[in-house]
Amino acid sequence: MLKYSRQRESIQNFLANRYDHPTAETVYQNIREEFPNISLGTVYRNLNLLAEIGEIQKISTGAGPDRFDGNMHPHYHFICNHCGCVMDLSVSGLEHINILASQNFGGAVEGHVAYFYGKCPTCAEDKISLPHTQKTS
Amino acid sequence: MLKYSRQRESIQNFLANRYDHPTAETVYQNIREEFPNISLGTVYRNLNLLAEIGEIQKISTGAGPDRFDGNMHPHYHFICNHCGCVMDLSVSGLEHINILASQNFGGAVEGHVAYFYGKCPTCAEDKISLPHTQKTS
DNA sequence: TATAATATTAGGAATTATTCCTATTATTGA
DNA sequence: TCAATAATAGGAATAATTCCTAATATTATA
Numbered sequence: 001m002l003k004y005s006r007q008r009e010s011i012q013n014f015l016a017n018r019y020d021h022p023t024a025e026t027v028y029q030n031i032r033e034e035f036p037n038i039s040l041g042t043v044y045r046n047l048n049l050l051a052e053i054g055e056i057q058k059i060s061t062g063a064g065p066d067r068f069d070g071n072m073h074p075h076y077h078f079i080c081n082h083c084g085c086v087m088d089l090s091v092s093g094l095e096h097i098n099i100l101a102s103q104n105f106g107g108a109v110e111g112h113v114a115y116f117y118g119k120c121p122t123c124a125e126d127k128i129s130l131p132h133t134q135k136t137s
Numbered sequence: 138m139l140k141y142s143r144q145r146e147s148i149q150n151f152l153a154n155r156y157d158h159p160t161a162e163t164v165y166q167n168i169r170e171e172f173p174n175i176s177l178g179t180v181y182r183n184l185n186l187l188a189e190i191g192e193i194q195k196i197s198t199g200a201g202p203d204r205f206d207g208n209m210h211p212h213y214h215f216i217c218n219h220c221g222c223v224m225d226l227s228v229s230g231l232e233h234i235n236i237l238a239s240q241n242f243g244g245a246v247e248g249h250v251a252y253f254y255g256k257c258p259t260c261a262e263d264k265i266s267l268p269h270t271q272k273t274s
Numbered sequence: 275t276a277t278a279a280t281a282t283t284a285g286g287a288a289t290t291a292t293t294c295c296t297a298t299t300a301t302t303g304a
Numbered sequence: 305t306c307a308a309t310a311a312t313a314g315g316a317a318t319a320a321t322t323c324c325t326a327a328t329a330t331t332a333t334a
Contacts, residue, residue: 003301003310024292039313044292046311062197062250065291076238078246091238098253101213101228106258109215113199114251116235121243140281140330161321176284181321183282202320 002053008046010034015056015070021077021086023065059086061115080120089116139190145183147171152193152207158214158223160202196223198252217257226253 010031015022022030028043047068051058057069061079067086069077078089094114102109147168152159159167165180184205188195196204198216204223206214215226235246 001302001310005300005311007312037313039315041293041295041314042312048293058199060197060199062195062199062203066199078238078242078244080244081247089238089242091234092240093237094234097228097231097251100230101215101226101253103229105215105226107215107217107261108256109253110218110255112251112253114234114249116238116246116249118247119245124244138281138331142282142329144283174284176286178285178322178324179283185322 005046007031007035007038007042008050011043011046012050012055012070015050015068018070019088021059021067021069023067025065027068059115061086076114076116078116078118078120080123081117082119082123085120085122087120091116142183144168144172144175144179145187148180148183149187149192149207152187152205155207156225158196158204158206160204162202164205196252198223213251213253215253215255215257217260218254219256219260222257222259224257228253 011027014027014030024040024044024047027047028038028040031038031043047056047058050056051068054072055070057072059067059069059077061067061077064084069088071088074090076089076091076094078087079085080087097112097114098109101112148164151164151167161177161181161184164184165175165177168175168180184193184195187193188205191209192207194206194209196206196214198204201221206225208225211227213226213228213231215224216222217224231251234249234251238249239246
């Protein structure tokens, strides 16, 4: 049985107003301004719980720590190979991708995740070769 | 400049003959039969290096350790929510997915990864609710 | 073939990211 | 108001991976 907690509410509100897919550590640092004694374990527990009940999304990019996304409208993610930033990406035409994947497969395809890689708009535009600062914290 | 190493060749050969997407630890345990003194660090270094030069593929499922795939023919992966096994999945009709993702995006989409989730053929067939043994090692 | 340059290794320490443990505190239903 | 129990803080523990260093293997070239 789920009980209300001020810490969890604060974490969810924080994510609802961010569009940069922060890590657990970044969430922790920010929530500490309101709850100076909150522990990193509490942040992780609530992030995982919120993801399980479908209030937020967990993004495992395969490089670096997991990230979290408060935007639950259907969308994909783009990860810049250059600066490492993670951006929202709406892609239409992929509505039937699970059905495509089911062809010639004996099991049941119930969902998918997809990450797109390349150069983000800022890095693509830059003439200089230094990656621009990653917008993370 | 890349120099030949017997350990790296052995790791690549091992993966070329496996279809179960082993973890670094599993690779390590198996390569130890030929090289009893090989270190886990060497296994990781070579797996990452082989992945970088495109000889093998690294699979980050988001749960548990990374897995490695010696099959470089274009294909996707399916991860069973029930038993955790990782299977190859060929999906046609996704050839233009990077172009779709590029619509209304200022940057450059150069690639993507996608993982499909659900019940593998074995688990879908099972009447009992216990997950069947994961084929990992 | 011998030598020099340097890439790779073994072994283990260190780091990173995350989960787990426990006594205390907060929430909630009765 | 009280009892049941979910959630927390704080920190230890774990899992996965990377990093460090002296020794070894590979390779280009003399």
